Amino acid sequence: MFVKGGIFLKNNNKKYNIEYTNKCPECSSSNLTKDYQRGEVVCSKCGLVVHEDIADHGPEWRAFDKGQRDKRARAGPPTKYTLPDKGLSTIISTINRDSYGSSIPTKQRAQFYRLRKMQKWGRLGNSSERSLSYAISELNKLCSQMNLPRNIRERASMIYRKAAKKNLVRGRGVESVVAATLYIACRIMGLPRTLSEISDISGLKRKDIGRTYRFISRELKLRINVPTPLSYVSRFCSELKLSRKVVEKSSDILKEVIERELISGRGPVGVAAAVIYISTVLCDEKRTQKQIANVSGVTEVTIRNRYKEITEILDINLEI
């Protein structure tokens, strides 16, 4: 056990090791960058995503002197949208002691037992709250299977709450709304996942998730930007175990592609896949179209079509 800012971290925790050793397992460079917004630790030398889903253990505010700190400090953890009651509930303790620490007489213990039971019922009593807690457990399942950082989880459940409040879940199935809110949260936080990825893991149909996603974003008037191909590049590259060089090459090519307006109307995932393919060939770290197709979820044909267009217009020669 180690202590950091009053928080105990377990020794066997993988996150702990990475954050504290600060060495890349691939090239053992100590130049790791933490990106709390993306929830990733990236090696600046080789581009390996050393760890995803890092948590920010610090408070969400900053204080510059003792006065400010005292003013802002408060009891308890920050509120969490992933708990059904946002972590704000009062719970009758199971320890049979009063506020002075002396034990409660046996006579009254039965009474406290009944109180606890009734409070439990009351907390998760009505059906909307029960379905909310079901939705959140589904969300947590999905997120951990997809290795998504905490902030996306929080954002997704925030959106789900809004949807539930507006009665948008009814008749749509909790699972598909959960998947859709997760999809939205990923895009808002700049870590887009494709509909196919979420569909594969949740076991729901891509079409259904897509339809629910459009419905929810329209009804809640969410303004969601179209993801740029760039937001997929680093993730796909790290899944393909490609070096930093390829990532940089890809974003260089992508810049030109965007300038020449080669992406209008094209699916961003296909463009990202094609650019990565080109970069792997140019950087002598070639991956087959099939490998790239597998991680990106578009077909080889699409990669071919995109990369033909791109190489033609940008005058890139892939021979030799």
Next chain:
DNA sequence: AAGACGAAAGTGGTTGA
């Protein structure tokens, strides 16, 4: 044998009348 290529037909979403 594996990878790349491209033609052709099919699918699902968007758009505009």
Next chain:
DNA sequence: TCAACAACTTTCGTCTT
């Protein structure tokens, strides 16, 4: 609401390495 349309997928035969 419906047809036209572009992007993308699936399938498959052919060529190259």
